[in-house]
Amino acid sequence: MPEVMPDLERGEESKSKSExxxxxxxxxxxxxxxxxxxxxxxxxxxxxxQKSKAEFHMKQVHNLGKSVLVRESLEKAEHFVHQLQxxxxxxxxxxxx
Amino acid sequence: xxxxxxxxxxxxxxxxxxxxxxxxxxxxxYPVIPAAHQTLSKFPATTDKTNQKLLxxxxxxxxxxxxxxxxxFLADGRRFxxxxxxxxxTLSAAEIEWLLQVLxxxxxxxxxxxxxxxxxxxxxxxxxxxxxxxxAMQLAQNFQGALLDAxxxx
Numbered sequence: 001m002p003e004v005m006p007d008l009e010r011g012e013e014s015k016s017k018s019e020x021x022x023x024x025x026x027x028x029x030x031x032x033x034x035x036x037x038x039x040x041x042x043x044x045x046x047x048x049x050q051k052s053k054a055e056f057h058m059k060q061v062h063n064l065g066k067s068v069l070v071r072e073s074l075e076k077a078e079h080f081v082h083q084l085q086x087x088x089x090x091x092x093x094x095x096x097x
Numbered sequence: 098x099x100x101x102x103x104x105x106x107x108x109x110x111x112x113x114x115x116x117x118x119x120x121x122x123x124x125x126x127y128p129v130i131p132a133a134h135q136t137l138s139k140f141p142a143t144t145d146k147t148n149q150k151l152l153x154x155x156x157x158x159x160x161x162x163x164x165x166x167x168x169x170f171l172a173d174g175r176r177f178x179x180x181x182x183x184x185x186x187t188l189s190a191a192e193i194e195w196l197l198q199v200l201x202x203x204x205x206x207x208x209x210x211x212x213x214x215x216x217x218x219x220x221x222x223x224x225x226x227x228x229x230x231x232x233a234m235q236l237a238q239n240f241q242g243a244l245l246d247a248x249x250x251x
Contacts, residue, residue: 027139029139031205032214032215032216033204033205033208033213034201034205035238035241035242035245037242037245037249038197038201038241038245040249041197041245041248041249045194051249078137078148078151078152081137081152082152082155082156085135085152085156086156086159086198087197087198087201088130088198088201088202088204088205088206092136092137092138092139093137093138094138094139094140
């Protein structure tokens with residue numbers, strides 16, 4: 001019995017921990033319509049990034065077709081997707097596998 | 098539309114009378130993007146339907162809020178100072194953000210209505226059918242550009 005208890009405790013810990021852990025990625029996908037300056041601005045506003053970091057991700061979107069913007073928990077990833085979609089960017093969240 | 102100055106965290110723009118009328122016409126087009134256009138995942142079949150429904154509801158609420166803001170914005174006589182040949186329009190940073198969202202909805206929404214043409218395939222021949230969408234895109238983009246120039250800085 002004593003050997004079992006720590007496992008149960010670890011199980012509970014890992015459950016609550018996994019809900020908070022960044023298990024989702026927020027992705028912005030390229031589209032042929034949104035202006036580069038606009039995408040950079042939205043990244044700065046939504047994530048509070050410096051212009052250089054926002055431009056880096058904007059160029060990834062433009063050149064590679066997509067950019068992984070952040071890794072977050074479910075709730076935070078949903079929040080960021082909603083914020084980006086309010087600006088009409090093509091943003092989604094996917095499981096980080 | 099040109100930025101005149103930034104004063105007490107407010108941006109003062111000068112518009113010609115013509116531009117002010119065009120801005121009102123363009124903003125009244127909002128919203129244009131179809132309601133079910135945005136998805137939570139690139140692969141909707143794998144998305145939890147409850148989460149997708151919540152996102153749809155949140156975006157619908159946001160569109161309704163923006164519609165009210167557009168109406169209030171255009172009806173607010175104090176926002177525009179008129180002269181014979183121009184208007185001075187004062188905006189806070191927060192107002193610029195929602196105006197950017199509204200204008201981009203009009204810009205992207207009309208692109209969708211044109212059939213979402215791919216990059217490099219923009220050789221759309223203007224005709225009586227599509228000129229409305231092409232014109233709305235161009236106007237929304239022009240106003241958006243002026244706002245972005247004002248807030249983006251060097």
